[in-house]
Amino acid sequence: MTYPISVELTTNPKEKPSHHKQAFGTVFTDHMFMLDYDAGQGWHDPRIVPYQPIELDPAAKVFHYGQTVFEGLKAYLTEDQRILMFRPNKNIQRLNLSNQRLSIPTLDEELVMEALKQLVLVDREWIPSEPGTSLYIRPFVIATEPVLGVAPSLQYKFMIILSVVGSYYAEGINPVSIYVEPKYVRAVAGGVGNAKTAGNYAAGLKAQDEATLKGYSQVLWLDGVHRKYIEEVGSMNVFFKLGDKVVTPALNGSILDGVTRNSVIQLLQHWNIPVEERALSIDEIVEAHRSGLLTEAFGTGTAAVISPIGSLEWQDEQLVIGEGTTGExxxxxxxxxxxxxxxxxxxxxxxxxxxPLS
Incomplete structure (x- = not known):
C-alpha cells in the first residue's frame, strides 16, 4: 500500500560535509517528515518538508510532563550503490510499544515504514559511503497540547529527522572503559525503563557526567531494587562471555529490548554458541573475572553497533577484561x-x- 505523503522539496539545500568525522548527531539533512495528531481526527497530514525549526506553545505538555518517545535506526549505502535499512520493522514495532506505555496514540506501522523509505530516498545523496559511516534515522513523538493539567495530551507531532554519522564512540571498535554505578538508579520494573522515552536518558545524565570526569566512556546500571543485578550500559544492552557461553541480562521490565541485542542473540544461536538470558549479578561478574571465566564483554546498540568493554570499575577495583583488547x-x-x-x-x-531507487 502506498500512502499519500506530500513532498515539499527545499529551495535552499545545505552544503554537505566533506568528511564525516563530526560528533554524533550534529549534521542534519535537507528534509524531515511530519505527521499531526488531534483527538477525534487521529493521525493526519503526512508530509515531507524542508528541515526547519518547529513552533510550540510554552504550555505544550512535552515540556512539562515528558510525554515523548523516540527511536533510532540507520540507512547504509552499499558498494554497489544500494540503500539498505537494518530491521526497521523492529524499531517501528518498539516505537508503538513505547507509545502505549506513555499513553500516546499508536501509529500506523505501514505509514511509518513508507515515511522512512520516502524520506531516506528524498535525502539519499546525504548517505555517506566512508567506512564506519551511515545515515542515522531519528523518529520521535512529542505531546503538543498547550494545557498544564496532568493528563495525556490530546495533540501530538510525529517527526523523522536524518543525521550523517560516523562512529558513536571515539574509540570505534576498540574497547571502552565502563563505570559500574553504585549510587544512582535509572529505572525499575513497572516504570518506563523498557520504553524508549526521553526521561530514561535524562535520569542517566548525572551518573554519566560523574563517570566521564573519572575517565570512563559509559555507566553500567544495576537494578533499582537489590542494587546488584546488571541491567544495561547507558545507551547499550550488555553481554558477557563466561567460559563457552554468553550471558545477557533478561528483559525484566526495566531493560530496553534492543534491536541489536535481539540480533546478537539470534546470531549466537545461529552459530550454535550457548546464550543465556537471565539475572546476572555484579558479584558473579567479579568472581568470573577473578577465576578467569570472564573472557569478553561488549555492549550492543544501534548507534554503536558493538562496543567491546575493556575494563569495568566496581568498588574501586579495576576489572580488565581480555587484557583490554577486542575479543574474538x-x-x-x-x-x-x-x-x-x-x-x-x-x-x-x-x-x-x-x-527501491526507481
Missing part, C-alpha cells in the same frame, strides 16, 4: 552485523531492507 567473539559479531548492514555478507535472517 566481539569482532566476529561486529563483522557479521555490519556486513549484513552493508550488504557485504550473507543475510540468512532477512534483516536488511532494500529501498
Amino acid at each position: 567473539l566481539s569482532k566476529r559479531v561486529y563483522d557479521a552485523i555490519t556486513g549484513i548492514q552493508l550488504g557485504t555478507v550473507e543475510d540468512p535472517f532477512g534483516w536488511a531492507v532494500e529501498l
